[in-house]
Amino acid sequence: MSTPPFPASVYASRLTRAAALAADAGLDAVVVGPGPDLQYLLGVEGDTIERLTALVLTPDARATIVVPRMELAKIRSTAAGELGLTIADWVDGEDPYALVLAAAGEVQRVGVSDALPALHVVPIAERLGVRVELATPVLREGRMIKDDAEIAELRRAGAAIDAVHRRVPEWLRAGRTEREVAGDIAAAIVEEGHRTVEFVIVGSGPNGADPHHEVSDRVIEEGDIVVVDIGGAVPSGYNSDSTRTYVVGDPGAEEAERIAVLVRAQQAAVDAVRPGATAAEVDAAARTVLAEAGLGEAFLHRTGHGIGVSVHEEPYIAPGNGLVLRPGMAFSIEPGIYFPGRWGARIEDIVIVTDTGAERVNLAPHALVSAARQ
Known part of the structure; x- marks a missing residue:
């Protein structure tokens, strides 16, 4: 204790x-x-x-x-x-x-x-x-309503997991297995300031089309789109949770175009966060961008979940949730697109509702990152 x-x-x-x-x-x-x-x-x-x-x-x-x-x-x-x-x-x-x-x-x-x-x-x-x-x-x-001390810990957790994401291209390359990459990531989560590793998802190629894939012995291949969703608890017990999407080498034109739409959808949801908006309205902001691009059916889950001493807690940013947002609420914004048997992508930040909008605690690049160019 x-x-x-x-x-x-x-x-x-x-x-x-x-x-x-x-x-x-x-x-x-x-x-x-x-x-x-x-x-x-x-x-x-x-x-x-x-x-x-x-x-x-x-x-x-x-x-x-x-x-x-x-x-x-x-x-x-x-x-x-x-x-x-x-x-x-x-x-x-x-x-x-x-x-x-x-x-x-x-x-x-x-x-x-x-x-x-x-x-x-x-x-x-x-x-x-x-x-x-x-x-x-x-x-x-x-x-649900975080005080100043809790918000400081969420910022700390966000910065720590951002530092890990910036290192992911060091380990992500063709010929390595998802499990090998995940081992490097888990060690870095602790090195960068967490006391525990809560989860590591490395979904390469077709495994990225499973939103809750964890890791496997699949060998990563050149051209793979790779979803990396990671988080842990800092010493205070408050959690990080952030997802970025990578490519090993160069993406195909279709993948690049669709992931660019996903980045816009994630930004639209962040822009929709403000006191007085509902959780459902934030969810709809991301969903609308994807639907207009013909990708609505590829978005399989809610847009976000609350975070604090639990990785998942209230509020849930989901269709039909009329909960009115208030300053101090903290939750993820994480739309994703999934194409079974082929690939998937997800972009996730933790945001905090402020008096005027949203503060991101995750600042690592949102666009598709090529591991080969690092």
Whole structure:
């Protein structure tokens, strides 16, 4: 467990905000297990295990951490210890769900974080004697609007992953496998300032037509279009995520023309970002450019997703999402075009909504990059 990346006062403010949102939603308590929400609220990292760890938060901002005694030192090293929160520890043979009941008090509506598994949700509901509901609408509201400290970390992550993309042409050449290139990229992600590698996608030739291809032993060939989608977490736990499209050697005329359209589509979506616009309008801006060029059917996914302590979180930039954008929201803009059996391309930046528009945190070149010319 690392030291929390932000001062205790930041976490205190987040807890107060979450408690107020819970009150507004009519919840009598919120139970948050390990995962992104607990990381955001208290700097507590890690995944759920069979022994219950949970934050119990009430609308009056009473906060209790239920934790196995063997995890007590880790919890005390986080903001929970700095803030002097009530800690209810337990050992094997005792009932941790009774501690949740004692912390929550008499309740009628209780929300649980979406990372809390049924292993714990079912006994919590039984102990409280209520039907629990997802606390996602409450918890996502706080995480969607990044504060200045979070924005600084997203800028840091963006600059770090940009540095990796600028090095990709060093490794991308005919005769190497996707896996070999991915190994070089993964090492560079750490070298350039990340503490973890969250994902590396190297999709060459026909593999680039699969948006969620990772890596394979396919040997890269001269003329291949290659999608490189990479990201990791910087020491604070905030994530990078950026995609660029490369060519080994020279592209064909069709590939070059279509990727130029994709770059325009990505720019159109970035230009559409502003307070008051909807997520669907931003998605439509990219989709319209591609459709007008006859490439609408080649765009297979949403335009973007939120990012922070999770690589994917709210808001989602997708058709039909009427969510109104507000300053502080951070998300990807990543239209792509895919031609099964042939090739694919994607361009992705993380942007932050400002008072007047959008700030890109990724500044590496957007146009098709030829590895042979570096």
